[in-house]
Structure formats: C-alpha cells, structure tokens
Amino acid sequence: MTIQSLGYIGINSTDLSQWKTYGTEVLGLQDVTDQHPDSDKCLLLKMDDRPYRMVIQQSDTDSFGFCGWEATSQANMASTIDKLKAAKVKVSHASSELTKQRCVTELVSFVDPAGNQHELYWGPISNSKKMISPVGVSGFVTGEMGVGHVVLPAPNFDETTQFFSDVLGFGLSDLMNIRFSDDPDEPIKRLWFMHCNQRHHSLGLFEMEFPSGCIHAMLEVESIDEVGKCNDRRIAHDVGLSGTLGRHTNDHMLSFYMRSPGNFDIEYGADGRTIDDWEKFTVFESTVPSFWGHDFSVGQG
Numbered sequence: 001m002t003i004q005s006l007g008y009i010g011i012n013s014t015d016l017s018q019w020k021t022y023g024t025e026v027l028g029l030q031d032v033t034d035q036h037p038d039s040d041k042c043l044l045l046k047m048d049d050r051p052y053r054m055v056i057q058q059s060d061t062d063s064f065g066f067c068g069w070e071a072t073s074q075a076n077m078a079s080t081i082d083k084l085k086a087a088k089v090k091v092s093h094a095s096s097e098l099t100k101q102r103c104v105t106e107l108v109s110f111v112d113p114a115g116n117q118h119e120l121y122w123g124p125i126s127n128s129k130k131m132i133s134p135v136g137v138s139g140f141v142t143g144e145m146g147v148g149h150v151v152l153p154a155p156n157f158d159e160t161t162q163f164f165s166d167v168l169g170f171g172l173s174d175l176m177n178i179r180f181s182d183d184p185d186e187p188i189k190r191l192w193f194m195h196c197n198q199r200h201h202s203l204g205l206f207e208m209e210f211p212s213g214c215i216h217a218m219l220e221v222e223s224i225d226e227v228g229k230c231n232d233r234r235i236a237h238d239v240g241l242s243g244t245l246g247r248h249t250n251d252h253m254l255s256f257y258m259r260s261p262g263n264f265d266i267e268y269g270a271d272g273r274t275i276d277d278w279e280k281f282t283v284f285e286s287t288v289p290s291f292w293g294h295d296f297s298v299g300q301g
C-alpha cells in the first residue's frame with residue numbers, strides 16, 4: 001500500500017477568524033499560525049506532534065479545499081505518481097515555497113475523477129512538539145492513522161471508486177446504499193468506505209453532488225468524555241447540531257455531527273475500531289448507519 005494516511009486537510013474560508021474561533025474553542029485544536037511565518041493568509045491548526053493537520057486558506061468561498069495524503073517513503077510516492085500518470089491523471093509538482101509551507105519533503109497535487117482536489121507528499125518535517133489544546137482536550141487519535149476521515153462527493157461513482165482502488169490502492173471496508181426518502185422512485189445513492197491503514201475508513205465516497213466539496217470530516221478524540229465536552233462547547237458557541245450522539249455500525253465510532261464554517265459537517269467521535277488484518281475482514285453492506293442514535297433529522301431545516 002503506497003498511501004499511508006490522511007496527513008492533513010485543507011479548507012477554504014472567506015473569514016479566517018470564524019475558523020480560528022471554531023477550530024480552537026469548539027474543536028479544541030491549537031492555533032500555530034504564528035509558528036509558521038511562511039504561511040501567508042492561512043490559519044494552521046495543530047492536532048498532535050505534526051506541525052499542523054488543518055490548513056485553512058483565505059478564499060472567496062467557504063468550502064472544503066483538499067486532502068493531503070501521506071506516502072510512507074520517497075519510493076512509495078514515486079510509484080504512486082507513476083500510477084497516476086499511467087492513468088492519465090495530471091500530476092503537478094508543488095513549488096518549493098508551498099512544499100516548505102506544508103512542512104514536507106516533496107509535494108504534488110492532482111484531481112480525482114469527481115473533481116476533488118488532493119495533495120500527495122512524503123517526508124513530513126516536524127519538531128515533535130506536542131499539541132497544547134487551548135480548551136484542554138487530552139489528545140486526538142492520529143499517528144499512523146492520520147487526521148481521521150473525510151466523506152467526499154463522487155457523482156461519477158464507478159470511475160471515482162475505481163480510481164481510489166486501482167490507482168491509489170485503497171481497500172473497500174464496507175458500503176451502504178442510501179435513499180433519503182421512502183419514495184421508491186428516488187435513485188439509490190451508493191456510499192463506499194475505504195481504508196489505507198488500520199482505521200476502518202479514511203475516505204468515504206458518496207454518489208451525489210455536494211456544493212461545499214465534502215459531506216463531513218471526522219476527528220477522533222481519546223475518550224467519550226472528550227466527545228461530551230466538545231458537545232458542551234458546541235452548545236456554548238451556538239454551533240448547530242447536524243446529527244445526534246450515536247454509534248456507527250461500520251467503524252463503531254461514538255460521535256455526534258455539527259456544522260462548520262466550511263459548509264460541511266464535522267463528526268467528532270471516540271472509540272472507533274481499528275482493523276489489524278484486512279485479509280481477515282469481511283466487506284459488508286450496512287442497511288443502517290448506526291446501532292443507535294445519529295438522528296440526522298435534527299439538522300434539517
């Protein structure tokens with residue numbers, strides 16, 4: 001497997017101050033923008049011992065920006081680039097300035113068949129400083145499993161899932177076939193959950209358009225208490241709830257969903273399961289998203 005993890009995510013923002021408040025006071029991340037003088041018109045949020053895991057860039061839209069995928073080595077990155085080129089995907093090498101800003105050794109970008117933006121890098125550069133959460137979050141579950149997961153729109157579903165499987169080497173963890181209404185004429189939308197490490201899924205692909213470019217991004221904290229504390233901060237900051245507390249059937253994550261200034265949801269969870277041996281894992285279809293909870297009707301209207 002050439003891609004190790006979701007190393008960071010990029011977000012577009014018309015007002016960085018919204019993300020500064022949300023990222024630090026609700027999510028509990030550390031603002032380290034001042035520690036990176038090269039980063040112009042960006043907000044950098046630290047989750048762990050990496051320099052940062054979220055970059056919010058000044059933009060004329062409030063939307064998801066890109067995924068930053070981490071390759072384990074120079075050789076693995078080179079072989080992934082070869083596969084992208086063989087699949088006729090344009091690979092753009094980043095400038096030395098951007099590579100330095102991302103705190104990595106080598107950086108390229110590409111676009112998937114659904115139009116989602118991605119970066120690929122190897123050799124993260126870190127001074128190993130710990131994250132100091134401004135609201136006392138004990139820590140996020142990251143490491144070799146990366147940031148968490150993102151669910152991206154993929155209206156051209158077959159082409160996009162094939163791209164992530166065959167070109168980038170992701171494995172299918174499980175899937176859902178979803179209708180939002182009881183109307184039998186509503187087309188079924190496929191949702192695939194895909195892995196690149198022990199985390200049950202680092203990527204979801206949903207067979208639908210989504211204007212902000214991301215359905216949700218998930219951050220995992222170390223305990224259920226930290227999930228509850230974040231919900232308290234959500235209420236204190238009047239951030240809308242999108243889905244009530246619940247536990248998912250596929251990754252067993254105990255989580256809730258809330259709005260973000262990026263027009264996509266943040267899932268904030270704990271207790272997600274990990275899969276040590278994918279060879280012994282049976283890919284399955286879930287007919288319900290959760291064992292209990294996760295009432296998404298609270299976010300409607």
Ligand SMILES: [Fe+2]
Pocket residue numbers: 149216218267
């Ligand atoms: Fe999720």
